[in-house]
Amino acid sequence: MKLLVISGSQRQGSFNLRLAHVAGGMARDRGAEVQAFDLRALNLPVYDGDLEAAQGVPASARTLHAALASSDALLLVTPEYNGFPTPLVINAFDWLSRLPAGEGLPAALSTTTNKPVALLSASPGALGGLRSMNLLRQYLQMNFQMLVLPQQNALSRAGEAFDDAGALKDPKTAAAVAGVVDALLSAAGRLGR
Template sequence: MAAASKVLVIAGSAREGAFSVKLAKVAAAALAAAGAETTQLDLRALGLPIYDGDLEAAHGVPDGARTLRDALLAHDAMLLVTPEYNGFPTPLVINAFDWLSRLKPEGSAPAGLGASAGKPCALLSSSPGPLGGLRSLNLMRQFLGLTIGMLIVPQQFALVRAGEAFGPDGALLDAKAQQSVDGVAAALLRLSNALRKA
């Protein structure tokens, strides 16, 4: 029997009560129910400063970028939940992948973009507004696909009015929303499993 796909789950916000963190937990549960092993990564815990070329020249790439690279290498796929700040993904998530892109090969470890290249990825978004973070979702698709080199599955889901979407236990109140999350999770695992068999 083949080992389960390992999926790295990341929320694009780390603030207390963040809707993206809540949705990431729902997505991780959906992935686990579909047979995957999941790890949730806190981007804020990486301790990455805002990218600055002078900082990089003086001190090199921070270790938090290596933590992200190693997490990507240890997993078969990634699922990211992005909020929307003024129509864009959060600086937290963009900055983390900016730093990842600066890593050069080190010993047996590939460059940062080598760790992300061809990695299956699924995207969800959340927002209190009526679009559910759709604008940031589409920008994240472009950034991770074209710049970071990941394979983004076509299926995606934007959770609208996220402030009203979760019950006291953290579960989604709307069955259709849960079905959409399940569908994205299933699509990611189909791609991940197909690549593992190739």
């Protein structure tokens, strides 16, 4: 079972990146092969139709495509900005959606269709990024035909949630995150991925 873990944070010291590490570790403990994917490292420009017309889709978008293609499931751990998923996530998937078609399907859909994805978020605030999750769910389902799991977790008060070693302090919170990881791996297993 190959699990791709993506953080949508746009800063070092990210709470979401910490949560992604915790969840990725849980998946590893359950036997999954985990690939942590750095969206920022792609250095994708903000989507620009003129740039696309002149130069095509940036080559680094294909790195994301390849990572998705070689994974059985995706865990997306992202903050919200003003109640929306971060531009980093949306921009990367927007570029992905512009990859040229092949084998009867748009290239993006060939790697995302029926791929299970689970959502986690973290925020110093009281809602933990919850408001953006429905939007992200809709975006991934409607445009990328992904199977977004009903199980999700929004980690609130993230500034106090981790110990010095990066682990979640509260066992109930850790169990809730583990529940999402379990649901994702189980769904991917049932789909024969």
